[in-house]
Amino acid sequence: MSGDPLWERLKGLRQQWAKESKQPAYCVFTNQTMEALVRQRPTSPAALGEIKGLGRARIDRYGDALLEAVAGAPAPTPVEMEDEPVAKPTPRPKPAEPSPVQPTAVEAKSKPRPTKPEEPTPSPRVTTPAATQAEKPPAATLSPPPSTASDRVSTEEWTWRLVDRGFSIEEAAAIRGLDASVVARHLVWMVRRGKPLDPSAIAPAEVVAEWDAWMAEHPEGEAPAEPADRAHLWPLFRVCRTGR
Incomplete structure (x- = not known):
């Protein structure tokens, strides 16, 4: 990169x-x-x-x-390398196969012909119903694995996933059909359990800068008065910065 x-x-x-x-x-x-x-x-x-x-x-x-x-910055292209000519190996000459020796007429007459052995007659196989049933393997039954609690996703995590993918709190509230204050509580719950959340996802950059300065001057956690329309997001902002 x-x-x-x-x-x-x-x-x-x-x-x-x-x-x-x-x-x-x-x-x-x-x-x-x-x-x-x-x-x-x-x-x-x-x-x-x-x-x-x-x-x-x-x-x-x-x-x-x-x-x-x-x-203005097109993707770099890899340097193409020229293929060097590779010398082909010279094939070796194939050795001549010896010609088969044909038997003379006297040898052909004196040589006895092989007799075909008699094949044994197979004995009939007697099967009983019990033996037939024993030869069949039991049919395998497939059952779906039981669902576990880890397969289920909580409503708070669904909300956090939306904001983590770049949706604003207002957009996540509209998608989930919830109030923005409820979405903020969901995010507080998730951040306290180790899920990361960038403060810039919940407020504009200038508001984030003002709240950072306010926290430095008021370490006891007092909420700022401005902006009033984002006062419900202050607890979430503090959790994002402090983790608790």
């Missing part, structure tokens, strides 16, 4: 956007997202939507610049 011009271009754009928004580079998008961009090289907004970590908000904000970077 490091030798690809597109990787270096995306890395520079991420540093530039992180500096402009005064936040860490991973808050813009992660290395995994950059690797997917380099591998798939999307050429349309719809193709960008298939990249994990690029939700609608990021595509609206960075989509044009990302497509321009992909178009």
Whole structure:
């Protein structure tokens, strides 16, 4: 990846956007997202939507610049190596086969002809119903494996999977048919159980930067007053930063 011009271009754009928004580079998008961009090289907004970590908000904000970077850095082609001529081995001459020796007329007359042995008459096989039944193997019965608790996915994990794939909280709420505050509680539950969640997935970059500064000044966990329309997401933001 490091030798690809597109990787270096995306890395520079991420540093530039992180500096402009005064936040860490991973808050813009992660290395995994950059690797997917380099591998798939999307050429349309719809193709960008298939990249994990690029939700609608990021595509609206960075989509044009990302497509321009992909178009300006074509995929490197491997160096084709010329095939060297290979000398063909010289076939060895096949040795002549000896001609068969034909017997003389006297030897042919004196040589006795082989007699065909009589084949023994096979004795009839007597089978009893019990023996026939014993020869048949029992029919194998296939039964589906029992389902376990690990095969079932909780409703909280379904919500987390949507947001992890790049959907916003509002989009995940519309898909699940839930209120945004319920989606936020689902995500808090999953993060406390070890599932990662990027804070940039729950709030714009400027709000994330303001909340980071607020947490540094208020380590006791007091909630900020602004923005009021995202106050229900503050507990989720603290969990993403602290893990508890």
